[in-house]
Amino acid sequence: MSKIALLTDSCCDLSKETIEELGIKLLPFTLTVGGESFRETIDKSTQEFYELLEKTDEIPKHSQISPVTFEEAYKELFEQGYTDIISVSINSQGSGTYNNSIIGKNDFFENVPEAKDKVRIFNLDSKCYTLFYGYPIMEAAKKIRRGADAEEIVAYLEDWFNVCGIYAVPYNLKYAKKSGRISAAKAFAGELLGLKPVILFADGTTTIVDKIRGEKNIVPKLAEIVEKNMTPQTPYLMIHGKDNTLAKEVEKELYKKTGRKAEMYGSIGAVVTANIGPELVAVLVRRKNK
Structure with a gap:
């Protein structure tokens, strides 16, 4: 057996x-x-x-x-x-x-x-x-x-x-810059212009797929990107750093768009935090056309 x-x-x-x-x-x-x-x-x-x-x-x-x-x-x-x-x-x-x-x-x-x-x-x-x-x-x-x-x-x-992917927005670029996940030049420009990168983790790669201007736009823009790229009627997960406030707000927006609540909440651990920092909101989805 x-x-x-x-x-x-x-x-x-x-x-x-x-x-x-x-x-x-x-x-x-x-x-x-x-x-x-x-x-x-x-x-x-x-x-x-x-x-x-x-x-x-x-x-x-x-x-x-x-x-x-x-x-x-x-x-x-x-x-x-x-x-x-x-x-x-x-x-x-x-x-x-x-x-x-x-x-x-x-x-x-x-x-x-x-x-x-x-x-x-x-x-x-x-x-x-x-x-x-x-x-x-x-x-x-x-x-x-x-x-x-x-x-x-x-x-x-x-x-x-x-088929899955994580769409993440770090709203403090200090750690991503120091770890090399984002170049110092891009991080500096982002900080200067108030831009937050939307990072897609999928297929073994890390890709900046969009930029969001200002923290107040993180919630609606991230929800829009996720809804556009996720397979309809499939579960999604909310991932956050030390504070889950933005994660809850993104979930509310996604609920309006999809009629579904998050399957699960989770916080990023030490290994990921070391590379991208503890100030982050992310959504894990099954991607379309995969």
Whole structure:
């Protein structure tokens, strides 16, 4: 009888409660800021990380999850009797973690040859960040409990990763500039003119698809862009930083346009915050024509 494990990293931004309730196996990223290193979600909560950011001008650094860590995780799951391990990683274009998950798999089978005919390991590149893969992993865990097999779960996840996108507006460009997500020149021009970029995270890439002039226009313009690009009558998720006020306002606008409320709210974790900052509003959707 098959026994399926879902393995992912802490950039999925699922809550501890959800991870524990659904039995998802989590590997944390390690971040360093102000001379202090900590494991995301384990040593510090997201709120504690936001508070830490307010006390320093340093941009946090995060390291890849190593092949050895993956190898150890696979071995532990194999010893627990799992026959299928579905490993989902942060966007491979932004981190070497996905490649390390494959190296770890190869090392595991080399060092534990008797596992080759007893366990299958599926390595998936989420092509994105945060709840873009956290939400479908959560739904996949529920599908497993309802009896779905490994092939069904992999197909469901790959479909999600291929068709979805996050439309995000950071309303403080300090972190995006320092991390290189937005060039210093563009960030300076944006700050000078009061322009906020609308960033699309999809297909492994980061693209500025529009600009919004002034904070008062963020809500109506973001809702307009999202409604135009989302597949009708499909769920959407609201993502926010340390404050969810704008997220609630965007949801109200989207409700007027679509008649649907957000499927879920979530806050960005430490890894994403380190690159784009804690002042952000974003919407996750299934895109049209994908």
